[in-house]
Amino acid sequence: MKCIDCRNMACPAPVISVKKALEEQGELQVLLDNGAPRENVARFARNRGFLVSEEQDETEGWALTITSDKNAEKPRVSNRLSNDRVLLITSNRLGEGPEELGSLLMKTFIHTLLETSDQPASILFLNSGIYLTTEGSEALEALEKLNDMGVEILSCGLCLDFFERKDKLRVGNTTNMLTTAENLLRATQVITL
Amino acid sequence: MIEEGHLLAVFNSAHRVMKAENILKAMNLPILIIPAPSKLQTDCGMAIRFSEDILDRIMEVLASEKLLPEFVTRYEGGQFVRVWTNSSHP
Numbered sequence: 001m002k003c004i005d006c007r008n009m010a011c012p013a014p015v016i017s018v019k020k021a022l023e024e025q026g027e028l029q030v031l032l033d034n035g036a037p038r039e040n041v042a043r044f045a046r047n048r049g050f051l052v053s054e055e056q057d058e059t060e061g062w063a064l065t066i067t068s069d070k071n072a073e074k075p076r077v078s079n080r081l082s083n084d085r086v087l088l089i090t091s092n093r094l095g096e097g098p099e100e101l102g103s104l105l106m107k108t109f110i111h112t113l114l115e116t117s118d119q120p121a122s123i124l125f126l127n128s129g130i131y132l133t134t135e136g137s138e139a140l141e142a143l144e145k146l147n148d149m150g151v152e153i154l155s156c157g158l159c160l161d162f163f164e165r166k167d168k169l170r171v172g173n174t175t176n177m178l179t180t181a182e183n184l185l186r187a188t189q190v191i192t193l
Numbered sequence: 194m195i196e197e198g199h200l201l202a203v204f205n206s207a208h209r210v211m212k213a214e215n216i217l218k219a220m221n222l223p224i225l226i227i228p229a230p231s232k233l234q235t236d237c238g239m240a241i242r243f244s245e246d247i248l249d250r251i252m253e254v255l256a257s258e259k260l261l262p263e264f265v266t267r268y269e270g271g272q273f274v275r276v277w278t279n280s281s282h283p
Contacts, residue, residue: 100211108228108239111194115231138225142194 003029007061011157012176015044026068031061036157036174038062084121086187092131110139122152130159135168143171195268201240202262210239213260
């Protein structure tokens with residue numbers, strides 16, 4: 001089995017390396033740093049219908065073994081529902097105007113999503129939007145409920161890093177720009193706030 | 194978002210609810226500003242959610258700041274039951 005070393009690579013290089021390697025072979029072992037690189041690669045492979053086993057290696061990195069799942073149905077990414085709708089949130093405030101009002105409107109909008117019958121498949125948080133998914137956010141309770149209801153909550157890893165909030169993520173998962181771009185391009189509808 | 198026993202202070206103005214939120218938060222009172230449920234007809238559509246144990250404290254603070262809500266309601270048995278009404282509001 002081919003083994004690739006993706007340790008010490010900046011996001012989203014590990015996912016791109018794994019994507020390229022999987023285009024050439026059906027199984028792969030990947031060495032990764034813990035945290036976002038490990039989570040992103042595992043999610044990427046599982047979304048494409050691969051089996052992923054994870055184990056910590058002697059060097060305190062992680063070794064992921066990715067193999068094809070013969071029993072798997074079509075990969076999730078190419079089998080998305082036709083009503084897949086992505087909500088892209090690029091700020092912790094909604095609209096132009098006073099900060100306080102923008103902040104209140106965003107919190108209210110997220111809480112109101114719980115009341116709607118037509119929820120998005122995913123919500124992507126970029127830039128200062130990640131303040132909504134991290135410690136201290138007043139939208140956490142609503143976002144946790146949405147997450148429990150099956151709405152995928154994804155926060156940009158680069159943004160979490162920039163704002164030094166990587167260890168403060170409280171709901172959903174970290175994602176990278178490749179997954180973000182793929183989500184946006186595959187969505188039947190993208191609503192940007 | 195609203196569970197059995199929760200109380201909602203419903204306001205008639207966005208400015209008043211935002212000001213009340215800031216004051217209550219500055220006092221470290223565990224409150225959350227939420228959209229008022231559609232069952233409760235309100236002017237600004239916002240409410241402050243809190244638990245019974247801090248009801249007296251909240252009303253005391255809001256009264257001293259002249260920021261009393263339009264009404265306070267408790268969610269019990271799947272319904273909203275009004276527990277206090279501002280007599281200065283029609």
